[in-house]
Amino acid sequence: MRLIVSGGGTGGHIYPALAIIEDLLKQEPDSEVLYVGSKRGLESSIVPKQGIDFIPLEIQGFKRSLSMDNFKTIKLFIKSVKESKNIIKNFKPDVVIGTGGYVSGAVVYAASKMHVPTVIHEQNSVVGLTNKFLSHFVDKIAIGFNEAADQFPKEKVVFTGNPRAQQVANMQSDFKWSTIGLSDDIPTVLIFGGSQGAPVINKAVVDSINDFNSRNYQVVFVTGQKRYDGVMEQIGDQTVNSNIKILPYIDNMPSILPKVSLIVGRSGATSIAEITALGIPSILIPSPYVTADHQTKNTMSLVNNDAALMIKEDELTGTTLVEKVDSLMNNDAQRNQMAKNSLELGVPDAADRVINVFRSLK
Structure with missing residues (x-):
């Protein structure tokens, strides 16, 4: 399988993504995975250390108050969508999955417009802005809490839990x-x-x-x-x-x-x-x-x-x-x-x- 994963900003978006990648590579060792993240997010330091190919995009979130910075946010989003389309064209993924954060908005949106199969994963019981936006474009929506189901188009929703759970449950500990x-x-x-x-x-x-x-x-x-x-x-x-x-x-x-x-x-x-x-x-x-x-x-x-x-x-x-x-x-x-x-x-x-x-x- 060829997979593009995007998610960033905080560990809450990054670690579930890494858990998915880890499990996929155990099941299908020949899979090729590309992680597209933000330059400023934690993923830019965490993901490359895991030996995963990583491409950074320059992107930022909207300010909740009126701010000139929001014009820059729109400009960076449009630029990131264009760059994402080039990345997708070159990598030719079978699927693109987003785990949240502003960067996944650009990547998953670009994939949907290119008719590449898309999935988002929502970790929380209350849906984030990026995933709420993407829910109109993606093919499937995986959720970590049943409470999130009625905040999405119901025909797309699949309850999966949070992938981080599997990663932790499978760890062997000899700590004292x-x-x-x-x-x-x-x-x-x-x-x-x-x-x-x-x-x-x-x-x-x-x-x-x-x-x-x-x-x-x-x-x-x-x-x-x-x-x-x-x-x-x-x-x-x-x-x-x-x-x-x-x-x-x-x-x-x-x-x-x-x-x-x-x-x-x-x-x-x-x-x-x-x-x-x-x-x-x-x-x-x-x-x-x-x-x-x-x-x-x-x-x-x-x-x-x-x-x-x-x-x-x-x-x-x-x-x-x-x-x-x-x-x-x-x-x-x-x-x-x-x-x-x-x-x-x-x-x-x-x-x-x-x-x-x-x-x-x-």
């Missing part, structure tokens, strides 16, 4: 907590506000240190690389007992997740795919600053199935955080049931499902 100075025999909570860290989560944890010091479970607190020094300054001369480990970043997160008893963090689509793939109980703190409050809607898909608890950001304090964590870490039966419910929501063959969608179009 002892490698970072903790015990391998004590239940462990991971608190993680995303790769950049989340200041409101970090502050709540700092305010909780004295309480966590006395607990019979372990806490791994990941601050975010850029926020570590600031967090350590806030902690100051507070005692941090040996059951707590504070880290700036974890670069092998998928290998650590299977060892976690409870995860506390944001509820982006990729995070939820990883959590449900492994059946991890969670306390989710959705960011209220994302488009259409989609993280809250993502969260509710787990909360409504008794697979997670939610703390709204404006209700998050050191006290509420400790209360929620204690309620689960001191109740093995509830935590185990939540783990089971979480696993039932996962789609361990999501990448296979997406691949089957675009195979049906060849």
Whole structure:
């Protein structure tokens, strides 16, 4: 198979794309894959490191307020569509798939106008602007949450789950907590506000240190690389007992997740795919600053199935955080049931499902 993949801007668009590519190459090693991304997005550094052919386009998103920059955005989109048509003409793909982000808008739109089979994958429960636009042109739409179905033309929609879930579920982990100075025999909570860290989560944890010091479970607190020094300054001369480990970043997160008893963090689509793939109980703190409050809607898909608890950001304090964590870490039966419910929501063959969608179009 010859496949063009486009998706970028954030890891939430990139990692599902990489999971699809990885699974396709396992199934069909002779396949040829080209990734078309943006020059400024994370994909420009992440994708080439995976040994995948990569072509960058210069493109940007619309400003939500009136701005002269939007004229430049339109000009760059038109230019990117033209460049994409040349790329498609030269590569001759069997299928083009977009996983979100502005760059996929130009690439997938160009492919549809050239009558090349097209698929988009929507990771979130609330549809992004690019995929909403592309839904009128593509042949099939794969979705990660059933809640997204009624936001698209129903005859095009196929529920697949998030391909990242399959990638994580298939990973083998030999990680031990002892490698970072903790015990391998004590239940462990991971608190993680995303790769950049989340200041409101970090502050709540700092305010909780004295309480966590006395607990019979372990806490791994990941601050975010850029926020570590600031967090350590806030902690100051507070005692941090040996059951707590504070880290700036974890670069092998998928290998650590299977060892976690409870995860506390944001509820982006990729995070939820990883959590449900492994059946991890969670306390989710959705960011209220994302488009259409989609993280809250993502969260509710787990909360409504008794697979997670939610703390709204404006209700998050050191006290509420400790209360929620204690309620689960001191109740093995509830935590185990939540783990089971979480696993039932996962789609361990999501990448296979997406691949089957675009195979049906060849």
